[in-house]
Every structure is written in C-alpha cells, then in structure tokens.
Amino acid sequence: MSLATSTPRAGRTRKRTRIQAANEVRILDAALEVFSTYGYRGATVDQIAERAGMTKPNLLYYFRRKPDIYLAVLNRTHEMWLQPLEQLDPDGEPAAEIAAYIDRKLEMSRDNPEASRLFAMEIIQGAPILGPILAGRLKGLVDEKAAVIAGWVRAGRIAPVDPHHLIFMVWATTQHYADFETQIRAVLGQKTDRPDHFETAKTTLEQVFLKGVEG
Structure with a gap:
C-alpha cells in the first residue's frame, strides 16, 4: 500500500x-x-x-x-502517539520531564483507548501498513529523545539506565491501561469507574519510575 x-x-x-x-x-x-x-x-x-x-x-x-x-486512521493515531514524547524537554529537570511524559501517555490511554488498541493490533501483526513510518519518523524521534536521556545519565542527573528501554517501559505500562482495559476491569471491577482510578495509576507509575532513575 x-x-x-x-x-x-x-x-x-x-x-x-x-x-x-x-x-x-x-x-x-x-x-x-x-x-x-x-x-x-x-x-x-x-x-x-x-x-x-x-x-x-x-x-x-x-x-x-x-x-x-x-492508513489515514493509523497515521493520525501514530502522530498523536508521538506528541507526548516530542514534548520531552532536554532543558527541563529530568525527573519532572519523565513524570510529565508518563502522565501524558497515561492520559492518552485513558482518553483514546480505541486508538491505542487499533495501533496495538497493527504492531502485533508486524506493522504491515505502518512499517516504513515506524522505521523513519518513530525511530528518528525515539533516538533523538533517547540521546537526551543519555545526556542526563552522563551528567549524573539520573541513574545509568538504558534510554531506549526506559522509553519502552513507559510505553508498556501506560498503554496497558488502554490495550488491556478489559483485563484491568475484570480484576478491579467498579474501582475502574472511580475518578481516582487513573490518578492512583499515575502516582504509582511515577513513584516506581522515578525511584528507578534517581541518580
């Protein structure tokens, strides 16, 4: 195509x-x-x-x-998915920037679960449509932001973590709340309808990630 x-x-x-x-x-x-x-x-x-x-x-x-x-739907979803990472500011405070990235990704999963699930289906199938875009636009942006995180590591501002795998972990944990919403609901039941459901998730993810990257 x-x-x-x-x-x-x-x-x-x-x-x-x-x-x-x-x-x-x-x-x-x-x-x-x-x-x-x-x-x-x-x-x-x-x-x-x-x-x-x-x-x-x-x-x-x-x-x-x-x-x-x-293809148009996937392109729109892909661009939307990249926006939180684009906002990672190299001049910002590392802990605040990582926390903000986690928050934005989790909010996107909360507000756009259908887009997340469609994107996941495309990736699971081997990205037959989005493959060239992933190897271009996605890879370029991830490499750029991974270099920012690597710079923070070299400066001793965060712990020596692998930048790419840190980004992958944020993707996996935040998008879980959209892609596996049915599983979460099966475990938590009506708790998922409470206003504090995503706030609890956000606080927990921030604590775990920031503990892991503290220099």
Missing part, C-alpha cells in the same frame, strides 16, 4: 473547505470505532459510512478505498 494514499482525496484539492475538513474528521473518527471493533478485515466501508452518518458515495469522495481510510 502506498503511503501517499493516506491523504484524503478532498484534501488534494486547492480549496479545501471547513465542511470538507469536518467531514474528514467524522470519517476518521467513525473508522477508528469500526476498525478497533472489527479489525481491518472485518470492517467495511458501509459500516464506516453508517457510523459517520453519511452515504457511501459521499464517503468515497474523501477516501477512495478502505485501505486509504485505514
């Missing part, structure tokens, strides 16, 4: 209206729900159009094929 197909057809026109932009968001929001529920193979364009509240021909004006919709 060509990565270029992720651009909506309407987005390639010179004059892109607010209605077109709003409709693209509607389609991608609907597609996220459908793909995260049925997977790529089980999802249909008809289901996405129905969920978006538009006709199939109208939807196909924006995205020609199901693969184009899927």
Whole structure:
C-alpha cells in the first residue's frame, strides 16, 4: 500500500473547505470505532459510512478505498502517539520531564483507548501498513529523545539506565491501561469507574519510575 494514499482525496484539492475538513474528521473518527471493533478485515466501508452518518458515495469522495481510510486512521493515531514524547524537554529537570511524559501517555490511554488498541493490533501483526513510518519518523524521534536521556545519565542527573528501554517501559505500562482495559476491569471491577482510578495509576507509575532513575 502506498503511503501517499493516506491523504484524503478532498484534501488534494486547492480549496479545501471547513465542511470538507469536518467531514474528514467524522470519517476518521467513525473508522477508528469500526476498525478497533472489527479489525481491518472485518470492517467495511458501509459500516464506516453508517457510523459517520453519511452515504457511501459521499464517503468515497474523501477516501477512495478502505485501505486509504485505514492508513489515514493509523497515521493520525501514530502522530498523536508521538506528541507526548516530542514534548520531552532536554532543558527541563529530568525527573519532572519523565513524570510529565508518563502522565501524558497515561492520559492518552485513558482518553483514546480505541486508538491505542487499533495501533496495538497493527504492531502485533508486524506493522504491515505502518512499517516504513515506524522505521523513519518513530525511530528518528525515539533516538533523538533517547540521546537526551543519555545526556542526563552522563551528567549524573539520573541513574545509568538504558534510554531506549526506559522509553519502552513507559510505553508498556501506560498503554496497558488502554490495550488491556478489559483485563484491568475484570480484576478491579467498579474501582475502574472511580475518578481516582487513573490518578492512583499515575502516582504509582511515577513513584516506581522515578525511584528507578534517581541518580
């Protein structure tokens, strides 16, 4: 599948209206729900159009094929997933920056569980669609921020931890709350509906991670 197909057809026109932009968001929001529920193979364009509240021909004006919709949803999710890491400030206090990164990732899992699960399904399948992007944009950003953490280690500002594996651990623990929400709910029951559920998780993760990186 060509990565270029992720651009909506309407987005390639010179004059892109607010209605077109709003409709693209509607389609991608609907597609996220459908793909995260049925997977790529089980999802249909008809289901996405129905969920978006538009006709199939109208939807196909924006995205020609199901693969184009899927790639656009994954691209949007991928960019959203990178934002918390992009905000890691090399000039900040290491403990505060790591805690803030954990908080942002956990909040993203809380607020966008369907996006997290869809992204996880793509990765588990070997990233057949996102592979080139992961090897480019993702790798570049992770290497850049790993270098920042390595600098903190060399300066004695945090303990000598491996930067890449520290980032991987943050991914694993924070995204668990979205990808394995059903399992967490099975264990905790109604506690997961309490307002302090994610605050407790956030505090616990911060304590564990910051204890591990204290210089």
